[in-house]
Amino acid sequence: MSSQIHLAFATTAVGITSVIQVPTPSPGPGEVMIKVAYSAVIPLDTYISDYGRLVNGDYPVVLGFNLSGVVGAVGSGVDGLQTGDKVCAFATAGSKGKGLQEYAIVQSSTCAKLPDDYSLKAAATIPDNFITAFYTLFDCLELTPPTFPVSVPPPHADTPILVYGAGATSGQYAVQLLALAGYKRVIATASPRHHSYLKSLGAAHVVDYNADDMPQKILLAAGRSLQFVLDCISAEGTLKSISSVVSPDGVVAMLLPVTEGSRHVAGKDVQMWMELPVDRNPFPDSVKLVGVRTLLYQQNEYLRDNLMPKLLPRLLEEAIIQPNRVLLFDQGSLQDRCQEALDVVRNGQVNGEKVIVKVASM
Ligand SMILES: NC(=O)c1ccc[n+]([C@@H]2O[C@H](COP(=O)([O-])OP(=O)(O)OC[C@H]3O[C@@H](n4cnc5c(N)ncnc54)[C@H](OP(=O)(O)O)[C@@H]3O)[C@@H](O)[C@H]2O)c1
Known part of the structure; x- marks a missing residue:
């Protein structure tokens, strides 16, 4: 177990959310550690936090399925990504990959490399x-x-x-x-x-x-x-x-x-x-x-191997896919920003934009 810890916004029981400290693991084979800049709050986050969906009693559960940031480390067997790359990613495998925390560990197949000048804020709207x-x-x-x-x-x-x-x-x-x-x-x-x-x-x-x-x-x-x-x-x-x-x-x-x-x-x-x-x-x-x-979606091997690693980077490089508009929460503490974003989503106050929380400055 790592001795490093970082901050994460998690649900700790049905209907309860707060910022907690969690261990910072190192990336294993095929995994990438991302220093998170932005994450999104989506309807599924509210179903997890408010009703305990997908939780199976296994608290705490970190929230945020989309993330963007900078690669901090790569595990063995990861091709095409290196430390310092700007990326966005989709969290498919439990709390360690979620976006509402300072460091996330995701499968490299769910990561897309961004053009150097691409906005990390806009990129966090895309993956899910x-x-x-x-x-x-x-x-x-x-x-x-x-x-x-x-x-x-x-x-x-x-x-x-x-x-x-x-x-x-x-x-x-x-x-x-x-x-x-x-x-x-x-x-x-x-x-x-x-x-x-x-x-x-x-x-x-x-x-x-x-x-x-x-x-x-x-x-x-x-x-x-x-x-x-x-x-x-x-x-x-x-x-x-x-x-x-x-x-x-x-x-x-x-x-x-x-x-x-x-x-x-x-x-x-x-x-x-x-x-x-x-x-x-x-x-x-x-x-x-x-x-x-x-x-x-990764049960489709073609999508697993191509959609995020190859196709999305190409679409972004050639500017032929547009991100969603952003409704940004970047004021106050991490707790304030996440809580306000969750409220907006759970109350259905979203009109065609993605609810994005600033996690850390890059
Ligand atoms: N199973 C999955 O894999 C999966 C994946 C993604 C999403 N989802 C689910 O799909 C739903 C939408 O997710 P999302 O992220 O795309 O939502 P979203 O971007 O937050 O959607 C908000 C928009 O929904 C539209 N809307 C609300 N009620 C509507 C109605 N009765 N008829 C037509 N449009 C309506 C509104 O459009 P207007 O502004 O035009 O009124 C509103 O702007 C959620 O329930 C989510 O959980 C499931």
Whole structure:
């Protein structure tokens, strides 16, 4: 056990979070130690801290699935990264890799090297939902992924594809990745404040999900019912809306958990399901439903070996993927910053931006 310690923001019991001291381990084989500059707070952090999800009684649990910073040390067998590199990473393997702490140990396969001049603040917005969008579209929905350069249009280039809830940060990456891969008929739903931005990212049509005639507008834009749908919200209400526009032989990807009601975050007393209960399922049996769990994306070996280590660095180097806008928490103590960020996420006060906490100055 290391004799070094550092500060981490953790949940220590259901509903309790605080800054604690934790040991600073050294990176093992295939691992990278990152001196963390920024981390993100996402809905899953609130489910872990408020309801003890994914915890299994094993407290304390450090929070923050996304991180950016500078490589402090690399373990044996790590290629392509060295001390001093600027990186962003996704924490898939327990507390030691989480971002809301001064030092994190992550698997090198979840790390992307950043261009030297890339903003660490912006980089902390990317990993979870870039991975979510890529994994959902090109693994779960089995669409043909991007090639470089896009020389041959993908088989479904002219098939309408619905990204429902594209105002969400996951949806923003989905729209960009579909455009990048050559899909020309992306239909997005979002609040009007996001419409011009989503069009600039590659959506052919954007429909306000609050409009009474939303289903008709989607069907008019598509010209037929939808074969492929990504629901970036995956609440009971969004699935119900999608059921009125999806083709009987269509496929719908749901970002789990499915939440009761219509919001993208589940508050107290709101149910969440990792499988859509039969009595809440609005779809006919012929519609294929795919539940997405991004934490498992490395089971796809191609994605494990390429998505963060090779593809994202290239997309950032060539400036062909845009990070999300940032809602920054950088004032007061680490405890203050993390607590305020958690409150904003748990209260659903996020409008298309990523909630980012400054962990340390670089
Ligand atoms: N299982 C997984 O692997 C996985 C991965 C990522 C995310 N998720 C889940 O997916 C959900 C979204 O995550 P996120 O990080 O993308 O969220 P986010 O960026 O925080 O999403 C916020 C946006 O959601 C939109 N929204 C809220 N309710 C909506 C509704 N009823 N219809 C359409 N849009 C709605 C709002 O868009 P407007 O501003 O347009 O109103 C809001 O700006 C969360 O529940 C999260 O836990 C799961």
